[in-house]
Amino acid sequence: MATTREWLLTESPASRLQARLGRSYRMLLALLRNPLAVLGAMIVLALVIIAIFAPFFATHSPYTVELTDRLQPPSKEFWLGTDELGRDIWSRLVFGARITLIIVVLVAAIAAPLGTIVGAVSGYLGGWADRILMGITDIFLSMPKLILALAFVAALGPGIENAVIAIAITSWPAYARIARAETLTIRNCEFIFAARLQGASAARIIVRHILPLCSSSVIIRVTLDMAGIILTAAGLGFLGLGAQPPLPEWGAMISRGRAFILDQWWVATMPGFAIVIVSLGFCFLGDGLRDVLDPKSGNSQ
Amino acid sequence: MTTAFTFLGLLAITFFIGRVVPIDPVLAVVGDRAPQAVYERVREEMGLDRPLFVQFFSYVGDVLSGNFGMSVTTQRPVLDDLMQVFPATLEMATLGIIIGVALGVPMGVIAASRQGSLTDQAIRVVGLLGYSMPAFWLGLVGLLVFYARLQWVAGPGRIDIFYDGLIPTATGLMLVDSLVAGDLDVFWNAVSHIVLPASILGFFSLAYIARMTRSFMLNQLGQEYVTTARVKGVSERAVIWRHAFRPIRVPLITVVGLSYAGLLEGSVMIETVFSWPGIGNYLTAALFNADMNAVLGATLVIGAVFIVINKVSDALYRVLDPRAQ
Amino acid sequence: MSEPLLEVENLRVRFPTANGPVEVVRGVSFALGRERLGIVGESGSGKSLTGRSILRLVRAPGKVTADRLRFEGKDLLAISEYEMRQIRGARISMVMQDPKFSLNPVMTMGEQIGETLAVHGRLPRRQIRRRVLDMLEAVQIREPERVYGLYPHEVSGGMGQRVMIAMMLIPEPAILIADEPTSALDVSVQGEVLRLINDLITRNGMGLIFISHDLNLVSQFCDRILVMYRGEIVEECAAGALEKARHPYKRGLLASVPRIDETRAELPVLDRGAWAGA
Numbered sequence: 028m029a030t031t032r033e034w035l036l037t038e039s040p041a042s043r044l045q046a047r048l049g050r051s052y053r054m055l056l057a058l059l060r061n062p063l064a065v066l067g068a069m070i071v072l073a074l075v076i077i078a079i080f081a082p083f084f085a086t087h088s089p090y091t092v093e094l095t096d097r098l099q100p101p102s103k104e105f106w107l108g109t110d111e112l113g114r115d116i117w118s119r120l121v122f123g124a125r126i127t128l129i130i131v132v133l134v135a136a137i138a139a140p141l142g143t144i145v146g147a148v149s150g151y152l153g154g155w156a157d158r159i160l161m162g163i164t165d166i167f168l169s170m171p172k173l174i175l176a177l178a179f180v181a182a183l184g185p186g187i188e189n190a191v192i193a194i195a196i197t198s199w200p201a202y203a204r205i206a207r208a209e210t211l212t213i214r215n216c217e218f219i220f221a222a223r224l225q226g227a228s229a230a231r232i233i234v235r236h237i238l239p240l241c242s243s244s245v246i247i248r249v250t251l252d253m254a255g256i257i258l259t260a261a262g263l264g265f266l267g268l269g270a271q272p273p274l275p276e277w278g279a280m281i282s283r284g285r286a287f288i289l290d291q292w293w294v295a296t297m298p299g300f301a302i303v304i305v306s307l308g309f310c311f312l313g314d315g316l317r318d319v320l321d322p323k324s325g326n327s328q
Numbered sequence: 329m330t331t332a333f334t335f336l337g338l339l340a341i342t343f344f345i346g347r348v349v350p351i352d353p354v355l356a357v358v359g360d361r362a363p364q365a366v367y368e369r370v371r372e373e374m375g376l377d378r379p380l381f382v383q384f385f386s387y388v389g390d391v392l393s394g395n396f397g398m399s400v401t402t403q404r405p406v407l408d409d410l411m412q413v414f415p416a417t418l419e420m421a422t423l424g425i426i427i428g429v430a431l432g433v434p435m436g437v438i439a440a441s442r443q444g445s446l447t448d449q450a451i452r453v454v455g456l457l458g459y460s461m462p463a464f465w466l467g468l469v470g471l472l473v474f475y476a477r478l479q480w481v482a483g484p485g486r487i488d489i490f491y492d493g494l495i496p497t498a499t500g501l502m503l504v505d506s507l508v509a510g511d512l513d514v515f516w517n518a519v520s521h522i523v524l525p526a527s528i529l530g531f532f533s534l535a536y537i538a539r540m541t542r543s544f545m546l547n548q549l550g551q552e553y554v555t556t557a558r559v560k561g562v563s564e565r566a567v568i569w570r571h572a573f574r575p576i577r578v579p580l581i582t583v584v585g586l587s588y589a590g591l592l593e594g595s596v597m598i599e600t601v602f603s604w605p606g607i608g609n610y611l612t613a614a615l616f617n618a619d620m621n622a623v624l625g626a627t628l629v630i631g632a633v634f635i636v637i638n639k640v641s642d643a644l645y646r647v648l649d650p651r652a653q
Numbered sequence: 654m655s656e657p658l659l660e661v662e663n664l665r666v667r668f669p670t671a672n673g674p675v676e677v678v679r680g681v682s683f684a685l686g687r688e689r690l691g692i693v694g695e696s697g698s699g700k701s702l703t704g705r706s707i708l709r710l711v712r713a714p715g716k717v718t719a720d721r722l723r724f725e726g727k728d729l730l731a732i733s734e735y736e737m738r739q740i741r742g743a744r745i746s747m748v749m750q751d752p753k754f755s756l757n758p759v760m761t762m763g764e765q766i767g768e769t770l771a772v773h774g775r776l777p778r779r780q781i782r783r784r785v786l787d788m789l790e791a792v793q794i795r796e797p798e799r800v801y802g803l804y805p806h807e808v809s810g811g812m813g814q815r816v817m818i819a820m821m822l823i824p825e826p827a828i829l830i831a832d833e834p835t836s837a838l839d840v841s842v843q844g845e846v847l848r849l850i851n852d853l854i855t856r857n858g859m860g861l862i863f864i865s866h867d868l869n870l871v872s873q874f875c876d877r878i879l880v881m882y883r884g885e886i887v888e889e890c891a892a893g894a895l896e897k898a899r900h901p902y903k904r905g906l907l908a909s910v911p912r913i914d915e916t917r918a919e920l921p922v923l924d925r926g927a928w929a930g931a
Contacts (some may be wrong), residue, residue, distance in 0.1 A: 166334050169594070170338060171630055177623075177627075179348075182348040255459070265600075278462065285601075295468050296468075299465035303457070309460075310460055368904075553755050553757040553758070554753035556820075560768060566772075575757070575758060
């Protein structure tokens with residue numbers, strides 16, 4: 028064990044693999060020293076596991092209507108109570124984790140690569156391409172995201188797919204900015220010149236050399252943005268523009284519980300706690316990741 | 329110049345959204361039983377047969393001359409509707425930002441001056457909570473706790489029905505109008521209505537402001553001139569407020585501007601929960617009724633205010649920083 | 654030498670790291686009278702930290718200990734933070750390296766100089782202004798009225814450093830620590846600034862600790878020299894006796910200084926291996 032640790036922490040790695048593993052190991056150690064980041068990672072991990080094995084965690088069917096059990100308070104039978112159609116809220120939250128996870132993953136999978144490519148191309152090519160691409164980016168950046176997403180969904184029609192598209196459309200510009208800033212610092216490095224001298228095309232340089240180097244800062248940003256994506260999706264669901272019933276989407280569940288908020292408080296509040304916990308998990312993790320990869324402490328000499 | 333460009337972009341986006349709508353605007357007018365000839369004539373009258381860019385230019389012209397179209401729901405020009413509801417949003421967002429700045433800035437400064445302490449961690453968690461709580465949910469919980477259970481504040485709406493219409497509308501801001509009219513009963517009633525939604529909005533801006541203040545301050549506290557001040561024997565309190573804080577007042581203005589603009593946006597959700605008769609409520613109501621003119625008009629106005637606030641705080645930055653001249 | 658102003662014995666500065674604490678200043682001892690004491694060393698030798706620990710300005714997580722750190726009959730490590738503030742600026746002050754970074758960018762020169770006075774005395778506002786203008790004149794600034802209202806970015810480096818000196822000397826302290834006061838300046842103004850420090854020091858009968866990496870400069874300017882290497886004082890001698898230096902580190906340093914009448918084709922590089930254990 029001690030020798031593996033030494034091998035990982037060596038000052039003079041013998042191979043590229045060793046260097047890479049060593050770097051990851053050191054980052055992991057730094058991350059583990061931050062209790063909030065560990066908590067965040069555990070929450071995110073729990074979300075993924077619960078979403079994948081939802082039938083295993085659920086105690087009831089999330090869809091079966093049982094009117095005799097409607098609006099039951101939390102009890103041994105119904106851990107978090109039941110909703111107005113007698114469905115078990117805990118089970119619905121468990122299956123709702125799938126929807127949340129799908130939305131988050133899809134938005135990240137669309138917006139992050141799109142933004143990164145726009146930013147990298149813009150930064151690498153410079154000149155007119157840069158001005159036009161960044162002009163468009165700035166226009167999107169200077170507009171209210173939630174309102175735009177609302178307007179897009181209003182136009183496209185409600186539903187998960189359209190919610191994902193609307194959120195992705197409004198969130199790519201941030202990644203474009205970051206990727207462009209990274210590209211500008213990399214662009215004039217020796218190894219890029221070397222690659223160019225070997226006859227590599229612009230496309231090849233961007234894909235093989237620039238995009239991999241932008242990825243870590245974009246990943247941090249995506250992690251930090253996850254909370255925002257979850258909140259926007261929940262907001263759309265709350266307004267009835269996201270996932271449609273009977274899907275157990277957390278925002279939509281809050282919206283349905285709104286009518287009973289005064290007497291059956293659990294119907295609306297429980298899904299909210301789920302949202303807060305998951306968003307907070309992503310925030311903690313993203314914050315920790317940023318501290319590790321961008322150590323700007325104020326008390327150095 | 330860039331501002332004009334951004335506005336044009338905003339118009340292009342709303343125009344584009346307007347075209348994407350699966351509802352055929354001609355059918356909406358003539359009904360789906362109209363003969364082909366009538367359909368064609370109406371289509372021509374509405375200018376929908378012209379090339380897209382021509383349509384866009386006439387759209388820009390319409391918007392610039394204040395013609396946002398008619399609202400299907402209210403049967404009034406959208407612009408009139410917006411003018412009527414905007415003060416309510418402005419009032420709530422302004423109170424929200426005042427709360428956010430008054431609490432967020434000191435919190436950020438304290439967190440930075442005790443970096444790594446328990447206080448710092450606590451403030452960090454409060455800040456991150458602001459990033460993780462759905463505004464509409466916090467609104468509901470707030471109503472449940474402070475209105476229904478504790479009865480500390482009044483419920484949804486801007487004012488009790490009993491007081492409604494008692495005072496003349498001067499500015500549209502209920503707090504200001506009631507003071508102008510000298511009616512303290514109305515004023516306190518309005519306060520008890522606005523305090524909860526504004527505090528919740530304030531909490532969200534607080535999260536962002538405290539976080540940014542903290543990181544600005546940490547940067548400042550590492551600067552050499554802060555050491556200079558300590559060398560001079562300046563007390564720690566004065567080091568923090570006079571030396572470290574002063575240079576960040578200007579960038580903080582930008583942050584406050586940004587979060588103020590963010591509050592206008594956040595008010596959409598809060599207004600829906602609190603039945604607050606502002607632009608957010610108007611927007612969501614229009615969404616439910618598929619009232620596209622109203623949706624686009626509200627989007628346009630919120631977007632424009634957003635852009636203007638951004639640009640103004642940018643400009644202020646340049647005017648106020650002695651180094652930028 | 655009369656009774657020393659400042660006595661330092663076995664001063665140590667420690668920083669915790671992932672691999673245990675690292676000692677950056679390792680048992681430094683010296684005494685300072687009304688004289689010009691030079692501390693020379695390469696970067697990282699602990700000379701700046703020595704200066705800062707006298708003012709108790711080493712920030713956490715750094716930790717300062719000493720058997721003795723005495724100034725005007727007070728143990729600087731034992732007194733309260735409040736008492737320490739009475740000493741900082743008023744009795745011991747420090748001129749820092751680069752006026753670009755060490756002057757507050759959003760305060761005028763006058764405000765910054767006046768602040769030192771305002772902190773340490775209860776002078777009326779007008780009198781403070783008067784004293785600041787006098788002080789600006791004393792540091793040979795020609796238009797004090799104009800410079801009073803300028804911001805740091807509006808003046809040259811040499812002027813900035815003169816303002817810095819004015820700011821640190823205006824309460825007439827007993828000791829001035831000058832931490833590389835000329836390294837960031839153009840060569841043409843370095844001499845002027847040094848002369849200025851020298852004049853003001855001798856006129857007020859103060860003690861000076863001059864911290865620099867420039868051996869030649871220190872040997873011309875100071876009465877006595879301490880050479881630091883890796884946190885320790887490895888050599889102490891009168892400035893005139895520099896050539897008789899015994900320690901190999903200093904001989905190495907001396908050898909690598911270029912001369913006007915240079916005959917060597919290559920400057921020798923310090924060979925650290927030869928005396929690392931010395």
